[in-house]
Amino acid sequence: MGSIRYRARVSTPTADAQPRTVLVTGATRGIGRTIAERFVAAGDRVATLTRASATDLPDGVVGVPGDVTDSAAVDAAFSTIEADLGPVEVLVANAGITRDTLLMRMSDDDFAAVLDVNLTGAFRCARRASKGMIRLRRGRMIFISSVIGLYGGPGQVNYAASKAGLVGVARSITRELGGRGITANVVAPGFITTAMTDALPEAQQEQYLGAIPAGRFGSTHDVAGVVEFLASPAASYVSGAVIPVDGGLGMGH
Numbered sequence: 001m002g003s004i005r006y007r008a009r010v011s012t013p014t015a016d017a018q019p020r021t022v023l024v025t026g027a028t029r030g031i032g033r034t035i036a037e038r039f040v041a042a043g044d045r046v047a048t049l050t051r052a053s054a055t056d057l058p059d060g061v062v063g064v065p066g067d068v069t070d071s072a073a074v075d076a077a078f079s080t081i082e083a084d085l086g087p088v089e090v091l092v093a094n095a096g097i098t099r100d101t102l103l104m105r106m107s108d109d110d111f112a113a114v115l116d117v118n119l120t121g122a123f124r125c126a127r128r129a130s131k132g133m134i135r136l137r138r139g140r141m142i143f144i145s146s147v148i149g150l151y152g153g154p155g156q157v158n159y160a161a162s163k164a165g166l167v168g169v170a171r172s173i174t175r176e177l178g179g180r181g182i183t184a185n186v187v188a189p190g191f192i193t194t195a196m197t198d199a200l201p202e203a204q205q206e207q208y209l210g211a212i213p214a215g216r217f218g219s220t221h222d223v224a225g226v227v228e229f230l231a232s233p234a235a236s237y238v239s240g241a242v243i244p245v246d247g248g249l250g251m252g253h
């Protein structure tokens with residue numbers, strides 16, 4: 001029997017090794033900050049959207065005014081980044097908030113506000129990024145979800161819904177734009193030590209720790225390493241994936 005011969009379209013390592021324009025939302029603090037710092041260290045041109053409150057950015061990161069809840073501001077920020085740094089080739093949709101409270105006490109505003117930042121905000125950035133990526137015929141979209149998106153969490157109906165929604169977003173983008181050299185993946189961190197998790201009651205932190213097979217909380221570098229991989233040439237054939245970075249907490253849920 002003759003073997004099947006095919007000619008694969010592969011991107012050349014030299015082309016991929018060029019510095020890229022990377023947009024990381026939410027790079028002022030926590031996970032996004034470490035992700036942005038690592039792209040800067042790798043030689044990429046890195047931008048973030050900054051709100052009025054943001055004063056402290058990592059070295060080498062260009063702050064462009066913008067709030068992910070404002071479509072016009074997102075569009076304007078992309079135009080500025082494109083003019084100053086070139087088209088965005090890697091988007092890391094990381095900006096996120098929580099407004100935890102039990103279902104029966106959760107207001108419409110608690111629900112809508114979290115969806116607006118975590119899910120619609122990521123959609124706004126992806127929609128705008130897709131224009132440049134389609135023209136370039138390459139791009140990487142990486143959505144920072146959470147173990148809670150598929151595992152659920154008491155008091156987190158809004159947050160879990162927003163994070164689960166990112167899976168549908170990434171998989172639909174994969175089906176829509178996969179043939180144009182664009183990948184879209186989800187990273188689902190577990191309990192990562194940041195300001196967001198420091199705010200959780202100690203009893204809840206202890207409860208999570210007991211459930212994590214790795215026996216420790218994660219660091220922002222644990223997440224950034226996976227993001228770096230998804231943006232690298234090694235991941236050019238990975239799309240629509242949900243990659244847990246949770247020490248085994250969600251076990252692929």
Ligand code: NDP
Pocket residue numbers: 025026027028029030031032049050051053054066067068069094095096097117121144145146147188189190191192193194195196197
């Ligand atoms: P932080 O609270 O430390 O940082 C959140 C970032 O999002 C900040 O830079 C903040 O900017 C930015 N941001 C919030 N709202 C907006 C907005 N409307 N427009 C633009 N930027 C905004 O969060 P973490 O680093 O802990 O989390 C980062 C991501 O990882 C989030 O999506 C979170 O849900 C997710 N995650 C975190 C986990 C953890 O254990 N920490 C676990 C699983 C997922 P500003 O400085 O202006 O407020």
